Amino acid sequence: MNKKVLIIGTGLAGLSTALRLTTDGYEVEMVEKYHRPGGRLNLLEKDGFKFDMAPTFFSMSYEFKELADYCKIKMPFEFVELDPLYSVHFEGDDRSYLIHKNLKKLAEEFKKIEPDLEKKLERFLKSAGEIFHDTENIVIKQNFDSLLGYLLQLTRVPIKHAPKMFYSMWREMEKNFDSFEVKVIFSLVGFFLGATPFDTPAVYSMLNYTELVHDGYHNVKGGMYKIVEGLVKELEQRNVKMHYGVEIERFEKTNGQISAFYDQTGKKWAADLFVVNADAASFRGQILQRKKYAPKKLDQKKWTLAPLTIYLGLDTKVTNMYHHNYFLRRNFKEYAGKIFKNTIKLDKPYYYVNIQSMHNPAYAPEGKESVFILCPVPDLRYKANWDDADEIADAIIADMGERTGFDFAGHTESRSVYSPKDWESAFNLYQGSGLGLAHDLNQVGGFRPSNKDEEYKNLYYAGASTVPGTGLPMTVISSRLVTQRILKDHGTLS
Numbered sequence: 001m002n003k004k005v006l007i008i009g010t011g012l013a014g015l016s017t018a019l020r021l022t023t024d025g026y027e028v029e030m031v032e033k034y035h036r037p038g039g040r041l042n043l044l045e046k047d048g049f050k051f052d053m054a055p056t057f058f059s060m061s062y063e064f065k066e067l068a069d070y071c072k073i074k075m076p077f078e079f080v081e082l083d084p085l086y087s088v089h090f091e092g093d094d095r096s097y098l099i100h101k102n103l104k105k106l107a108e109e110f111k112k113i114e115p116d117l118e119k120k121l122e123r124f125l126k127s128a129g130e131i132f133h134d135t136e137n138i139v140i141k142q143n144f145d146s147l148l149g150y151l152l153q154l155t156r157v158p159i160k161h162a163p164k165m166f167y168s169m170w171r172e173m174e175k176n177f178d179s180f181e182v183k184v185i186f187s188l189v190g191f192f193l194g195a196t197p198f199d200t201p202a203v204y205s206m207l208n209y210t211e212l213v214h215d216g217y218h219n220v221k222g223g224m225y226k227i228v229e230g231l232v233k234e235l236e237q238r239n240v241k242m243h244y245g246v247e248i249e250r251f252e253k254t255n256g257q258i259s260a261f262y263d264q265t266g267k268k269w270a271a272d273l274f275v276v277n278a279d280a281a282s283f284r285g286q287i288l289q290r291k292k293y294a295p296k297k298l299d300q301k302k303w304t305l306a307p308l309t310i311y312l313g314l315d316t317k318v319t320n321m322y323h324h325n326y327f328l329r330r331n332f333k334e335y336a337g338k339i340f341k342n343t344i345k346l347d348k349p350y351y352y353v354n355i356q357s358m359h360n361p362a363y364a365p366e367g368k369e370s371v372f373i374l375c376p377v378p379d380l381r382y383k384a385n386w387d388d389a390d391e392i393a394d395a396i397i398a399d400m401g402e403r404t405g406f407d408f409a410g411h412t413e414s415r416s417v418y419s420p421k422d423w424e425s426a427f428n429l430y431q432g433s434g435l436g437l438a439h440d441l442n443q444v445g446g447f448r449p450s451n452k453d454e455e456y457k458n459l460y461y462a463g464a465s466t467v468p469g470t471g472l473p474m475t476v477i478s479s480r481l482v483t484q485r486i487l488k489d490h491g492t493l494s
Helices: 012-023 062-070 103-109 117-140 147-154 159-165 169-176 180-185 202-214 225-237 280-286 295-300 332-339 389-404 420-427 472-490
Strands: 004-008 027-032 043-046 049-052 079-082 086-090 096-099 217-220 241-244 248-254 257-263 268-270 273-276 306-314 324-328 351-355 369-377 412-418 459-461
Touching: 004 012, 012 027, 012 062, 012 225, 012 273, 012 472, 043 306, 043 412, 049 306, 049 369, 062 472, 086 180, 096 103, 096 180, 103 117, 117 147, 117 159, 117 169, 117 202, 159 202, 169 180, 169 202, 273 472, 280 295, 306 389, 306 420, 324 389, 351 389, 369 389, 389 412, 412 420, 459 472
Parallel strands: 004 027, 004 273, 027 241, 086 324, 273 459
Antiparallel strands: 043 049, 079 217, 086 096, 248 257, 257 268, 306 369, 306 412, 324 351, 351 369
16 A cells, blocks of 8 residues: 655655656655745746756766666666766956866966965875765764764764864865965865865865765756756656645644644645655744744854855857856955854955856747846844845946946846845755854764654755755655655565
8 A cells, every 4th residue: 555755845855756656666755835846955936047057066976877877767868978077267367267177187276376286185085085084974874863973974084084073164175275276276066065164074175076076077968957847747647746836834743743734825734754854943833833943042053154146147158258157255264254143244245157048049039148146145043134135246247348348237137136045045055054054063974954754753854954964965865765765664566
């Protein structure tokens, strides 16, 4: 007899979990607050332009292949490997730096400011690779039943890596490189985690290994939303029903288990098992009313930076830019130290620009361009009022035009700006945090909210704020870990 699973949220973790559970014989139904599936991996369509709303590239592509193999399907989308990976522009420089995977080409880019970079990188990446391979299966791809179990598991990690848990990524850069530019560029992976390299442990330098050596970065042919469309098409063939405009507000319990959730209209959503693909920390507080996750407790946790996103439809093609671009300044340490708590002006922020129609021409009408801009900003705890979002966007667009020599403002025919408040409203992101809980040592592994509920035996979690963490491949791994939990507790039904 089939067991029914209700999945709350249709982000990548939710869709991947649904695909795995249907493979294992479970009946799955999904509910979603937004008007289309995908969560933050979503699509904006406006004025004839298309935009990937948030993620624009990913690493560890083999995790998607594992998902397809597990579910016995062909890959429902096609990878496009990036090389060069991205371009970096420093304020005041006449040139930009292209980050190549080939270390000889990369060293050539920096030969005037960082002598012997190839040798330095080989040494640095060897160490980063050892951390990655020594922790991937022991820590990253594991469920933990208790904090003690997690700590015992850590004892299996070679002791030589222990010091890097206790000093910052920036210090690791200072130990390996000399020039300001190189140290900044290779610490950008800290920002990928929604934090800064000054408060991200040095162990996360393993991400430099994944970008330059292990798997690189990838986009998807036809746009990132093809990931969602491909998974949804497969789920539709498996008779998985998805309901949109559904916001869960309360629950019902019977004999120590969840029997149903209720949405904003009072409609009852019953099932045998439940998987929450919303924030695993804030859901416990806001819906389950757990004291441990009350607003005051949640606000004391470390959350990732919030997104301010800008979507421009241009009436012409952009010249002299790469697909993926970072625009940085020289006050890196000051900016990183002040941006979280909104103690620095946002008139000259750091930001990332993706010329999306360079990868995917169908994203813009012929002869035109789709441009996505992401500026990491303080979350709503530190900046609650975003009436100045358009003003900040104006400053970013003007700065980008000045530094590239291209008149973005003058060629704009479509423009949308999403503030942290908009992101919070659309996707229930706690305080507008872009990637959920940060990756401090006291918020990773066994310290992170578990993917199995502490009280209700039929309630589970998947997504960025549970194990193993943030990022597209991490949420795919999350779907595998929560599925393992469910199969252990309830068995395979197929």
